Amino acid sequence: MAIASPQEIKRTRRGETSRAAILSAALDLFQERGYEATTMRAIAERAGASLGSSYHYFPSKEHLVLEFYRHTHELHLAAIAPMLAREKDLTSRLRGTVRAVVVTCEPFHAVAGSIFSTVANPSSPLNPFGGAAKPLREEVVALYAEVIKGSDARIPGDIAEMLPLTLWLYQMAILYFWIFDKSPGRLRTLEVIDETAELIVRLLTLANLPVLRGSRKRILGLIRSVVEH
Amino acid sequence: MAIASPQEIKRTRRGETSRAAILSAALDLFQERGYEATTMRAIAERAGASLGSSYHYFPSKEHLVLEFYRHTHELHLAAIAPMLAREKDLTSRLRGTVRAVVVTCEPFHAVAGSIFSTVANPSSPLNPFGGAAKPLREEVVALYAEVIKGSDARIPGDIAEMLPLTLWLYQMAILYFWIFDKSPGRLRTLEVIDETAELIVRLLTLANLPVLRGSRKRILGLIRSVVEH
DNA sequence: GTCTATAACCGGATAGAC
DNA sequence: GTCTATCCGGTTATAGAC
Numbered sequence: 001m002a003i004a005s006p007q008e009i010k011r012t013r014r015g016e017t018s019r020a021a022i023l024s025a026a027l028d029l030f031q032e033r034g035y036e037a038t039t040m041r042a043i044a045e046r047a048g049a050s051l052g053s054s055y056h057y058f059p060s061k062e063h064l065v066l067e068f069y070r071h072t073h074e075l076h077l078a079a080i081a082p083m084l085a086r087e088k089d090l091t092s093r094l095r096g097t098v099r100a101v102v103v104t105c106e107p108f109h110a111v112a113g114s115i116f117s118t119v120a121n122p123s124s125p126l127n128p129f130g131g132a133a134k135p136l137r138e139e140v141v142a143l144y145a146e147v148i149k150g151s152d153a154r155i156p157g158d159i160a161e162m163l164p165l166t167l168w169l170y171q172m173a174i175l176y177f178w179i180f181d182k183s184p185g186r187l188r189t190l191e192v193i194d195e196t197a198e199l200i201v202r203l204l205t206l207a208n209l210p211v212l213r214g215s216r217k218r219i220l221g222l223i224r225s226v227v228e229h
Numbered sequence: 230m231a232i233a234s235p236q237e238i239k240r241t242r243r244g245e246t247s248r249a250a251i252l253s254a255a256l257d258l259f260q261e262r263g264y265e266a267t268t269m270r271a272i273a274e275r276a277g278a279s280l281g282s283s284y285h286y287f288p289s290k291e292h293l294v295l296e297f298y299r300h301t302h303e304l305h306l307a308a309i310a311p312m313l314a315r316e317k318d319l320t321s322r323l324r325g326t327v328r329a330v331v332v333t334c335e336p337f338h339a340v341a342g343s344i345f346s347t348v349a350n351p352s353s354p355l356n357p358f359g360g361a362a363k364p365l366r367e368e369v370v371a372l373y374a375e376v377i378k379g380s381d382a383r384i385p386g387d388i389a390e391m392l393p394l395t396l397w398l399y400q401m402a403i404l405y406f407w408i409f410d411k412s413p414g415r416l417r418t419l420e421v422i423d424e425t426a427e428l429i430v431r432l433l434t435l436a437n438l439p440v441l442r443g444s445r446k447r448i449l450g451l452i453r454s455v456v457e458h
Numbered sequence: 459g460t461c462t463a464t465a466a467c468c469g470g471a472t473a474g475a476c
Numbered sequence: 477g478t479c480t481a482t483c484c485g486g487t488t489a490t491a492g493a494c
Binding site: 196211222 | 345350358408420421428432443448
């Protein structure tokens, strides 16, 4: 890339400032009022921009949600870095990572429901199974690859190949449970995470049993066929 | 209930006619154009009613979808009745039942995506985990209880208790896969159904193995705790 | 050519007259 | 129970400002 001329820098700067103001206003309002109750007009107003400007930077309200996701993903990464650097036990790493997801998302709990539904829509650009959300999904899958790789667990190759993606799916399921969780401090979700994390690691061990060989192959084949589009 | 007076009958009749016309117009249009492309105004127009009338009978567009579900559920029941009366093998019963779901829903495949997302929204009255959709969900769970009960399989009591609900969840997962399936004749979904139905029954058998006792207890406890609100 | 602003459009939902 | 008129908010068109 060539070095930008002063003019280009200025132009970009101005755009970036507006963009950042709109995004920040959106993130605030989503947290304050929820996704549906936040109007594009309100976002523009708080950002000191016009409605047209908002649409210049973000093609739709949904695209603002995508940024919202990226934002929480980065908070999540920062939150678990020390734990991943220290901890070697796979169960602990998995539990810690998924616990951190829900803790990071806690401030947005009230918003999460309506957001989840837009995301679940296959025709939405935000759908995690394809399209605009792909880069972010791949980052999360890579994170789970790191959770496994940094542990002292020995995972057979055929399982290791599919595991990160499966754990990403597992995380999504936990998040859906968390959305419904009305318990104080979201305690029930944390319990379910502890229980499932142990269970998953236990099942990984059991997968080596001769009686389970057949089912293991079938399950892996199934996941593979489901994933490859 | 007291016997209705002629006047009341007439009143009800007239209401029922309008209601039926609106519903039928909605079902037709959903199939023709999809959920989002169908406007409430178009539904009213085709039904020969006014917009206000439509809202008199159905509090929202989403509530029309609920009726749409009930409609397909009844088609599904009718489609599998002969098979369930004849077949005793659990794998076959399960496969047949779930295959029939996607076959029944096939005419609505294009619509299904956007509908699924409204349904996934926890705050939607249509959300299958609670609220308005509860009666229908219970009917589907009861159907899977019947799938199990009518088979010659011996299922341990602790598993049998949770199995119908789990199979309902399994059906939902299949439907979500089916929504994304672009293969001709939706062949991939049918393959996945065959594979998973066999796998599920196989795992039910394996659950009796002593090594799996611990995990089995944990899984059942988990499902139980997740389900009871 | 990049950004901002205003004025529509469209469709789900509601109010209230009849 | 039916209708018309209206609101409201996501989105789009487009005119102008830098």
